[in-house]
Amino acid sequence: MKARIKFRKYGVMRFIGHLDVMRYFQKAMRRADIPIAFTSGYSPHMIMSFAQPLGVGVTSDGEYLDIELKESISSEKAVKQLNAVMVEGIDIVSFVQIPEDKKASGMTIVAAAEYKVSFLKSAKSAYETISVRDALSEKGDAERLVHNFLKLDQIMVLKKSKKQEREIDIKPLIYRMEVEGEQLHLFLAAGSEENLKPDLVMEAFFKFLGTTKEETPVHYHRLEVYAKNPNDGKDTDMTQFVSLESLGNLIPEFN
Amino acid sequence: MRKLALNDEILLNIEKPARYIGGEVNSVMKAKEEVDIRFAMCFPDVYEIGMSHLGIQILYDMFNRREDVWCERVYSPWLDLDKIMREEEIPLFALESQDPIKDFDFLGITIQYEMCYTNILQVLDLSQIPLKASERTEEHPIVIGGGPCTYNPEPLAEFFDLFYIGEGETVYDQLLDAYKENKKNGGSRQDYLEKAAQIEGIYVPSFYEASYHEDGTLASFHPVKECAPKKIKKQMVLDVTDTCYPEAPVVPFIKVTQDRCVLEIMRGCIRGCRFCQAGMLYRPTRERDVERLKYYAYQMLKNTGHEEISLSSLSSSDYTQLKELVLFLIEEFQGKGINISLPSLRIDAFSLDVMEKVQDIRKSSLTFAPEAGSQRMRNVINKGLTEEDILSGAGQAFEGGWNKVKLYFMLGLPTETEEDMRAIPELADKVARRYYEIPKDQRNGKCQITTSTSFFIPKPFTPFQWAKMYTNEEYIARAATVKHAFNDQLNRKSLRYNWHDAEVTVLEGVFARGDRKVGKAIEKAYSMGCIYDAWSENFSYETWLKAFEETGLDIAFYNERERGQEELFPWDFIDIGVTKAFLRREWDRAMKAEVTPNCRQKCSGCGVGVFGGGVCIEGKN
Numbered sequence: 001m002k003a004r005i006k007f008r009k010y011g012v013m014r015f016i017g018h019l020d021v022m023r024y025f026q027k028a029m030r031r032a033d034i035p036i037a038f039t040s041g042y043s044p045h046m047i048m049s050f051a052q053p054l055g056v057g058v059t060s061d062g063e064y065l066d067i068e069l070k071e072s073i074s075s076e077k078a079v080k081q082l083n084a085v086m087v088e089g090i091d092i093v094s095f096v097q098i099p100e101d102k103k104a105s106g107m108t109i110v111a112a113a114e115y116k117v118s119f120l121k122s123a124k125s126a127y128e129t130i131s132v133r134d135a136l137s138e139k140g141d142a143e144r145l146v147h148n149f150l151k152l153d154q155i156m157v158l159k160k161s162k163k164q165e166r167e168i169d170i171k172p173l174i175y176r177m178e179v180e181g182e183q184l185h186l187f188l189a190a191g192s193e194e195n196l197k198p199d200l201v202m203e204a205f206f207k208f209l210g211t212t213k214e215e216t217p218v219h220y221h222r223l224e225v226y227a228k229n230p231n232d233g234k235d236t237d238m239t240q241f242v243s244l245e246s247l248g249n250l251i252p253e254f255n
Numbered sequence: 256m257r258k259l260a261l262n263d264e265i266l267l268n269i270e271k272p273a274r275y276i277g278g279e280v281n282s283v284m285k286a287k288e289e290v291d292i293r294f295a296m297c298f299p300d301v302y303e304i305g306m307s308h309l310g311i312q313i314l315y316d317m318f319n320r321r322e323d324v325w326c327e328r329v330y331s332p333w334l335d336l337d338k339i340m341r342e343e344e345i346p347l348f349a350l351e352s353q354d355p356i357k358d359f360d361f362l363g364i365t366i367q368y369e370m371c372y373t374n375i376l377q378v379l380d381l382s383q384i385p386l387k388a389s390e391r392t393e394e395h396p397i398v399i400g401g402g403p404c405t406y407n408p409e410p411l412a413e414f415f416d417l418f419y420i421g422e423g424e425t426v427y428d429q430l431l432d433a434y435k436e437n438k439k440n441g442g443s444r445q446d447y448l449e450k451a452a453q454i455e456g457i458y459v460p461s462f463y464e465a466s467y468h469e470d471g472t473l474a475s476f477h478p479v480k481e482c483a484p485k486k487i488k489k490q491m492v493l494d495v496t497d498t499c500y501p502e503a504p505v506v507p508f509i510k511v512t513q514d515r516c517v518l519e520i521m522r523g524c525i526r527g528c529r530f531c532q533a534g535m536l537y538r539p540t541r542e543r544d545v546e547r548l549k550y551y552a553y554q555m556l557k558n559t560g561h562e563e564i565s566l567s568s569l570s571s572s573d574y575t576q577l578k579e580l581v582l583f584l585i586e587e588f589q590g591k592g593i594n595i596s597l598p599s600l601r602i603d604a605f606s607l608d609v610m611e612k613v614q615d616i617r618k619s620s621l622t623f624a625p626e627a628g629s630q631r632m633r634n635v636i637n638k639g640l641t642e643e644d645i646l647s648g649a650g651q652a653f654e655g656g657w658n659k660v661k662l663y664f665m666l667g668l669p670t671e672t673e674e675d676m677r678a679i680p681e682l683a684d685k686v687a688r689r690y691y692e693i694p695k696d697q698r699n700g701k702c703q704i705t706t707s708t709s710f711f712i713p714k715p716f717t718p719f720q721w722a723k724m725y726t727n728e729e730y731i732a733r734a735a736t737v738k739h740a741f742n743d744q745l746n747r748k749s750l751r752y753n754w755h756d757a758e759v760t761v762l763e764g765v766f767a768r769g770d771r772k773v774g775k776a777i778e779k780a781y782s783m784g785c786i787y788d789a790w791s792e793n794f795s796y797e798t799w800l801k802a803f804e805e806t807g808l809d810i811a812f813y814n815e816r817e818r819g820q821e822e823l824f825p826w827d828f829i830d831i832g833v834t835k836a837f838l839r840r841e842w843d844r845a846m847k848a849e850v851t852p853n854c855r856q857k858c859s860g861c862g863v864g865v866f867g868g869g870v871c872i873e874g875k876n
Binding site for chain 1: 256257259262263264266267272273276277278279280506508509510556557558559560561562592594615
């Protein structure tokens, strides 16, 4: 059976990169006695996949990994056992069963991610924040500025990959961008097909405002990762996106 | 939440910030108000190297079992951070509390290899602690050195307040208790050093004086304080089973060199190879009980979640319970996706059988360390391995499907001739020939025999401590001789040859057998920018030569002369149990190419029997 683990990443753990978080979870599975399944062959490895890598420096309330279990374990027990072996900076939020279907795995269904962007007094600390209104006050009213930015016909940015650099229009990938309380919220395309990182949006925004990320330091916090709602279009009450967590079911204790 | 010593801007702009944030699984946090002693344990190299060291894990565990002590870790900041810390005057900090090292009671530095000496100065410097012990005041931590290089501590004498000579498990408690007591009584730093000097195994260099003959050799070495003993006795745990062992070692976030659980199965070695310092220092051989090791294996794997476990010791094949332990590990853990990483074992039916179980034959290689190419030379160094052993071991392995072999040798050994050098490629070729004796349809393509040579460095407390070394040019010439001889071999296409850097060898030689005067060159080289000398991309031979020149020290004096039988050595004040008379007897036998039996075959009266333990009393109780 397959299970999906949701976790939070915060504090000093934001300095641990994606590959090391994977290694961390492999060891954590053993410490927590999670009945995880292995591939066969000469060097068996755990069947585990992460939904969406998180950049170094970014914190998150909604990180996901999917694992294959060789036997059942209740959601409650799994969460408890895992949390007992975590370090400060990673908390397990939930552990749910997901459909066996390959197309249901985290990596393939990711469609969007939501971020909170906090503005900082200085790049030295992610904890000393100022409100987005104050941070942008020299440029004008924050809401107005966002509104104008999104009214551009195109938002061209230079996207760098390992192989090449190319200019792309990210506007269609910004599903939502608005001032919410003290912060800026971003709802962006994510996943293997069209992926937009929040810093690319902010770089374009700062360029539009005539400032830079050095002058206007920010901290990114991922709130949630979403899949396309499988019932979208059939049921008008449903929203277009649902969290990855909501696609699973709690595993009860048998006995 | 823990507050970090480095700000986000720094951490996000350096390589691998995980090196500096602490917080790893099993790292120990305590309330600093609730402890009496704060101890910073340092490995003076980058985190990934330092975290792979078992000795520190043992001491970290042992210290933190004491309620009154909080032991934390610190490593050398990598070059990128080193630069920033100097520019911004950020004091070096411990990983756990992130507090500056300069506020600690102790800074303990493990000294594992000579090429880390400038990194020791880096750690002191970045910690804002005076480099010289004589310039430290009441507010500075006591700087302790330990580890194998402290068996000749003299080149570092000026930089340390005290050295702990030997295995850490014995007198650290005494040392810490004395510190508490002294503090309680309002005693000074000097008072403490005087107390410490009276503890067995503790060497306080400032209490000793050296004088020299005109030719530069040591004339005398003696204590100048009454509290300081004439001889410092090495510390050793007689019972390695009932001593502490870390059942929950710290698990790094980033991949480190030794990313696995390590089971130390024994200490010491029965073999008596004449070049090997560890083989003499850690006598007598002491085995850890196999049942205890099985228990540790369970505990460590459970507490760390590591996916690999390895065994550690010198000459692991000599561990009498090896078969039982290895079969247990395979049976118990292999099915659970745990890799069993074998140490290099003597090649025989058993080792080939277990290697086949735990490794992919097509990818793995066999390792032999004949150390010398000719049988005469192997007799000189007292390496028991014969050509017959190597060829029959390799033959068995080839028939079992292996086709890769690694061979390790040393160049520049005492009495070495060109014939001995040429014997190295000849032996490699014989191994390849043995492979091609197998019918073509039964073998697995071509074989690959990789030969590596390092240059021999005479070490204190070995039978070769009197030996001469050579110049950089001579080493290169010897490697070239070997290289050319490889081209003459029948199977040259199946043979590869690598050799170790000669420049580093020369410096290691000076530090290994250097005296107090050498400290000046180390300090000079550091001030000229030498650091991370163990990292070839960062090693500057030219700068080192300049440092020696400017401090008026002659490398040839330390390396290029055979020392006289009567010469007083800078390390002679340390008593490792093995006597100088025995070492000299072994030197004489080496010159005659006579083999000495190992400790289990026959006791050769090395002197370490005075400890009354280990292999010396095997079968006698």
